[in-house]
Amino acid sequence: MSETSAEDRIWTVPNLLSFLRLLGVPVFLWLVLGPKADGWAIAVLAVAGFTDWLDGKIARAFNQTSRLGRIIDPAADKLYVFSTIVALLVRDIIPWWLVALILARELFVACFIPVLRKHGYRALQVHFLGKAAMFNLMYAFPLLFLASHTGWYAEMARVTGWAFAVWGTGLYWWAGVLYVVQVRRLVTATTKE
Structure with a gap:
């Protein structure tokens, strides 16, 4: 094949x-x-x-x-x-500002997709940092669901869930900035050719 x-x-x-x-x-x-x-x-x-x-x-x-x-x-x-x-x-269960931070990152990165396409690129490889951010967020969400309950586990789930949420959101933005740096390098290399 x-x-x-x-x-x-x-x-x-x-x-x-x-x-x-x-x-x-x-x-x-x-x-x-x-x-x-x-x-x-x-x-x-x-x-x-x-x-x-x-x-x-x-x-x-x-x-x-x-x-x-x-x-x-x-x-x-x-x-x-x-x-x-x-x-x-x-x-x-979560405040609007957390939703706004995550969605703002998506919009921030989406702004650079037309630039990539203009220079002949479809998309960039997913960066390890982006995978780590997604891993953190996917752990945070179930824990935050558990934290909304009244069981013995709720307080531990709240603390751990918020730790994963904050760290994951920070990594998500960091990965977004690295994405933009990659786009800038590709565009610079393309325009020099």
Whole structure:
């Protein structure tokens, strides 16, 4: 199989896992906003986090990376983050300023996509710092759900959840700034040629 056709593959195990993660987003929102079944919602988040890790491992180990996978994997991550912060905000578990910080970072980075495209680039590789930020945020959200309850675990979940949320948001912005630095370097290199 040629490298070009391998990149164009759709039916791979990692892509299937990413599609399943995408299907979990509306289920998660319904669980949180409908019956308020937080235990099940946290289980959906946990499965999404595990399959996010697993699809990357499988893609690299079995050479199943694809162009589609590089699109839907981060899209699923962003949809989970967005749906979770909306659900947490609607349920009055997190303040609006945290939502604003996370969404502002997305808008900040999105401003540079047209610049990339103008110079012939589709997207940049996901940076390790961005993955670390997503890891922190995906840990923060279930903990913040648990903190909204009255069980013995609520206070510990609140402290740990907020630590992950603050650190994750900081890393998310840091990764965004590094993204802009990468864009600037690519544009500078392209204009010198």
